[in-house]
Amino acid sequence: MAGDPLRLRERVAEGLQRNALLLDPDRVVLRCAARIARFAQRYRGQPDIEAWLRSQVDGAAFDLVAEDEEQPRGAGDAAFQGLGELARPLGFDPQLVHEACVVHNRFPLEERRVFRSVVLEGRSLDELAARSGQSATDLARCARRVFDGMGAVFSRRAP
C-alpha cells in the first residue's frame, strides 16, 4: 500500500464523478485495492489495463453501494470514517449523512448527474440545459427530487 503506483485515488475520484456516486472515496480506494490484489492474477491483458482498472473502480464503488443498501451500520463503522470528518465540523450526524448518501445513490444515473452538476458543482441550470438539451425546469425538478429524497432522511430522524 506504499504510495499510489496505480493512481487509484485519481481513478476513484474520476469513477465517482463519472457514476455520480456519493461514497467515502477512501473506502472505495481500499476496496478497489483489495479487488486488484485479488483479481490481478486472472487478468490476461484483455481488456487494456486502463479499461480493466476502470472496471475495478466501478466494481468497488457499486459493491459498496449494494452493501450500504443492505447492511445496517453502527456508530464507529468504517463507512462513516471519511464522512465523519466532513459531517462533524458542519454539525451533522455522520450516520445521517451516510443514510442521505445511500438514498442519493439509489436515484438513476441521469438524476444523480443533474444533482451533482447543479447542487454540488454549482453549475447554472441554463448552462446545463444548453449542454443537455433538456429544459431548465425539468432539470430543476430532477435535482429537487434527489435533494428532497436526501433531506427526508434528516427530517425522518428528527426528534
Place this chain on the structure above:
Amino acid sequence: MSAAIRQECALAGLEPLLVGLGSERAALAEQRSRLRAAFALSFDGLVVGVAQPRLARAQRELARLHAQELAELFRRAARMRISDRVEALGAWRIALSEALDACVADGMCAGTRLRELLTVCCVREPREWPGAVELAEAALALDPNCASRVLLARALGHALRWDEAIAVLANALSSRVAPSARAELVRRLVALLERDGRSREALELSQCA
C-alpha cells in the same frame, strides 16, 4: 426491535405484521451471531506501525472480498443440494480451490467450522455434503445480504422447516433492505405463508406491501 428498524418497518407499513411473524427474531439474531463467529475469516498477521488503522481497514476490505467469494460458492453449492442436480461441479471445485489458494496467499485464517465445511465440499461427492440449510447458513454468515437470506429461506422451506423459513424472511424484511429487494422478499414470504396454510396473514402482508 431498535427504533431505527421500527421506523423502517413503519415506513414500509409492515411493522404490525412482522412483529407477529418474527417472534423468533431474538433467537435467530443470536444464532446468526454465533454462526458469524464460527465462519469468520480473519488475518493472522500482526499489524503495527503508523499506518496501522489504514492497513487494518485495507485488510478488512480484502477479508470481505474473500468472504463474499466463498459465500457465492456456498450459495451455488446450496442451490445444487436443493435442486439435487449437480451442475458444473468441476468448474465449481476449480473456483473453490482458487479461492482457497488466494485466502492462504493473503494470510487469511478460517474458523474451525468453515475449514471443516470447505474440506468436506472439496473432497467429497455432493451427495455427501452437508445439507442445503447448513451451506446456506455458511453463505449468510460470510455475506449477510438479501441473496443469502432468500436462499436460506428456500433451503429451510425445502427441508419443510416452514416456521424458520418464514422467520428468516420476516427478519430480513424488518431489517434494512434495499427497496428493489423488498418486493422480492415480500413475494417469497407471501408464498411461504400460503404454503404453511397461513393464507390470511399472506393476504394481509401482500395487501400491506
